[in-house]
Amino acid sequence: MQDPSPPPLxxxxxxxxxxxxxxxxxxxxxxxxxxxHGLTPQQGWILRVLHAEGPLSLHGLAQWxxxxxxxxxxxxxxxxxxxxxxxxxxxxxxxxxLISTSEEGARLAPALDAIAEELGQDxxxxxxxxxxxxxxxxxxxxxxNLAVAxxxxxxADPAPLT
Numbered sequence: 414m415q416d417p418s419p420p421p422l423x424x425x426x427x428x429x430x431x432x433x434x435x436x437x438x439x440x441x442x443x444x445x446x447x448x449x450h451g452l453t454p455q456q457g458w459i460l461r462v463l464h465a466e467g468p469l470s471l472h473g474l475a476q477w478x479x480x481x482x483x484x485x486x487x488x489x490x491x492x493x494x495x496x497x498x499x500x501x502x503x504x505x506x507x508x509x510x511l512i513s514t515s516e517e518g519a520r521l522a523p524a525l526d527a528i529a530e531e532l533g534q535d536x537x538x539x540x541x542x543x544x545x546x547x548x549x550x551x552x553x554x555x556x557x558n559l560a561v562a563x564x565x566x567x568x569a570d571p572a573p574l575t
Contacts, residue, residue, distance in 0.1 A: 432555065439536065446528045450521060451495065455480070455488050457525045460497055460514060464522035468511035470503065497521065 422431060443454035452460070455478075462477045463469065469477065475485035489512055492498040497518035503509040514522060537545055 428555070432552075439532070442532050442535070443528075446532065447525070450524070452525075453488075455484075456492055456497075457528075459485070459488050460492060460518055460522055461525050461529065463498060463512060464514045464519055464526075468501075468513040470506075470509050470511060474512055492518070 447457045458478055475482045499515045500510045500512050503511045
C-alpha cells in the first residue's frame with residue numbers, strides 16, 4: 414500500500430511548516446555544495462565569518478553565528494582538527510583565546526563565499542526587491558516573537574549561511 418501524498422504547500426500552509434520546510438531545503442542545498450570541501454553548513458558559516466571579521470573570541474564568534482557557546486566550541490574544534498582555523502592568546506585578555514582562519518582556511522573561504530552568494534541568488538530568484546524586503550521584515554518579526562515569548566534564544570539557532 415502506498416502512503417498518501419501530503420497536500421501541496423500553499424498560502425494556507427501554516428507559517429511554521431513553511432519556515433521549517435524552507436530551512437531544511439536551504440540546509441540541504443548547503444550540505445550538497447559544502448560536502449566536496451569536507452564541511453557542514455555550520456562549519457562553512459563559521460569559517461566565512463572568521464575570514465570576513467578577523468579573529469574573534471569563542472563567545473564573540475558564537476554571537477556572530479547565532480549559536481550557543483558549546484556548539485560553536487565543538488565546531489571550532491573540528492575546524493582546528495581539519496587545519497582550517499587557529500587559536501592564539503588574546504593579547505588584551507589573559508584568559509581569552511582568539512580564533513582565526515589558518516592559511517588553508519583563508520584560501521578556502523572565498524570559494525565558500527561564492528557558494529553562499531550563488532545559493533542566495535537562487536533563494537531570491539523571482540522575488541521582487543519589495544518581496545525580499547517584506548520577507549526580511551516578516552522573518553525578523555518571527556525571530557523577535559520567539560525571543561520575546563521565551564521559546565528560543567535567537568543566538569542559539571544555527572541559521573544557514575546567507
